[in-house]
Amino acid sequence: MSRPAIPRLGPVLAGACALAAGLSAHPPAAHARAELGDRVLRKGSHGRDVRALQRALTRLGQPTTADGRFGPATRRSVRRFERAEELRPDGIVSRPQGRGMRVRLKRLRAAETPAAPAAAVTLAADGRSAVARPDAPPPVRAAVEAANRITDKPYRYGGGHGRWEDRGYDCSGAVSYVLHGAGLLRGALASGGFMRWGDAGRGRWITVYAHGGHAYMTIGGLRFDTSGRGERGPRWRPEPRAGRGYRARHPEGL
Numbered sequence: 001m002s003r004p005a006i007p008r009l010g011p012v013l014a015g016a017c018a019l020a021a022g023l024s025a026h027p028p029a030a031h032a033r034a035e036l037g038d039r040v041l042r043k044g045s046h047g048r049d050v051r052a053l054q055r056a057l058t059r060l061g062q063p064t065t066a067d068g069r070f071g072p073a074t075r076r077s078v079r080r081f082e083r084a085e086e087l088r089p090d091g092i093v094s095r096p097q098g099r100g101m102r103v104r105l106k107r108l109r110a111a112e113t114p115a116a117p118a119a120a121v122t123l124a125a126d127g128r129s130a131v132a133r134p135d136a137p138p139p140v141r142a143a144v145e146a147a148n149r150i151t152d153k154p155y156r157y158g159g160g161h162g163r164w165e166d167r168g169y170d171c172s173g174a175v176s177y178v179l180h181g182a183g184l185l186r187g188a189l190a191s192g193g194f195m196r197w198g199d200a201g202r203g204r205w206i207t208v209y210a211h212g213g214h215a216y217m218t219i220g221g222l223r224f225d226t227s228g229r230g231e232r233g234p235r236w237r238p239e240p241r242a243g244r245g246y247r248a249r250h251p252e253g254l
Contacts, residue, residue, distance in 0.1 A: 033196045037098030043091065045070040053093060056101045057081055059108060106201055120205065121220030123238055128152070130222055130236050139182040139254060140205045140220060146181025147224050147234070150174060155226050155233040161188045171226045172215045174234035175208055178224065179217075182206075184251045191215040195247045203250025209243050216241065 034049040041053055051068040057077045058064050061084065064077040075091040082089040087097070121132050121144055129148040132141045150169055153159075159166045160173020164180060172191045179185035184206075189197060194210035208217045216225035228237040 035196065035200065036093075036102050037095050037100075040095060041070055041093040041098065043070055043072070043075050049098070050074070053078075053098065053101070056105055059105055060101065102200065119221070121222040123222065123236055128236070130219075130224075132220060136220060137205060137254065139184060139251070143178050143182035143184070143206060143219050146178045147174075147219065147236070149181070150177060150234045151236065153233055161190075164188075169226065169234050172210075174224070174226055175215050175217050177234075178219075179206075179208075179251070184254075194249060196249075198249040198251050200247075200249060202248045203254050205254045206251055208249045209241075209246035210249065211246050214246075 034047055036049045036052040036056060038049060039045075041050060046069045048068065050070050051066050053070075054064040054066040054068075054074060054077075057074075058066070060081060062077040062081045064074055078093060079089040079091045082091075093101075119133070120136055120140070121130050123129075124131050128151045130144050132144040136144075153166075154168040155170065156166070156168025156173075157170050158173070159169040160177050161170075164177060166173070169177060172189060172194060175194065176185055176188035180188070185197075191210050191214055192212050194208050194215045195212075197208065197210075206217065206219050208215060214227070216223060216227075218224070223237040223239075223241055224234065225237045225241065226232065226234050228235065228241070229239060
C-alpha cells in the first residue's frame with residue numbers, strides 16, 4: 001500500500017511570508033491618512049502622522065529627520081522633547097500629546113505668517129474671471145488662471161475625476177482641477193479626500209473647505225464654488241459662504 005503524498009509546504013510558506021512582507025511594507029490606508037494626535041505613536045509606528053510628528057519636533061526645537069518611520073532616532077527626539085516639557089520621558093506620543101503639538105504649531109505659524117494682502121484676488125469686470133495681485137505667489141496666480149479656464153463649464157457629477165480637461169465639473173473635480181493647475185495636487189480627490197488633504201486649518205492664500213458631500217475653496221479671499229447665486233457650475237462667487245460643518249485645509253506654506 002503506497003503512502004499518501006505529503007504536500008510540500010515550502011512554496012506555500014514562502015508565498016505566505018512574501019504576502020506578510022508585502023503587507024508590512026505598506027502602511028494601512030488609515031495610517032497613510034492619519035494626522036498627528038489621531039493615534040498613539042511609538043517606536044515601530046509609521047505613516048503620515050509620524051512624518052508630521054518628526055516635522056513638529058524639528059519646529060519645536062528637536063531636529064528630527066522626517067522619513068515617516070518612528071525609529072530609535074525619533075524616539076530619542078521624543079524623549080528629549082518630553083524632558084524639556086517636564087513630561088514623563090517614555091518616548092511614546094499619546095493622542096493628547098500629539099494634538100497639543102499640533103495646536104502649538106498652529107500658533108507658531110499664525111505668529112510667523114502675515115495675513116494675505118487685502119483684495120489679493122478680485123473679480124474681473126466680466127464677472128466670470130478673477131485677477132490675482134502681481135505680488136501673489138506663483139502657485140496662487142496659477143490657481144487663479146486654472147480656475148478661470150473652467151468658469152464657462154456646467155456642473156457635471158463626476159466631472160474632472162476621469163480626466164483633467166472635461167465637459168463639466170462637480171465640486172471636488174473643480175477644486176482638484178485648480179490645485180492641479182497650480183502644481184499642488186497630482187490626482188483628483190473626492191470631497192471626503194479633501195478633508196485630510198494638505199495641512200489643517202485656513203491658509204494664508206488658499207483654503208479648501210470640505211465635508212463628505214461638498215468641497216469648495218477660497219483663493220486670496222475670493223470663493224470658487226460650484227454652488228451659489230447665479231449659474232450652477234465652477235464659478236467665482238463674491239458672496240461669502242458659512243464654513244460651519246466643513247473642515248478647512250490648505251497647501252503647506254500657502
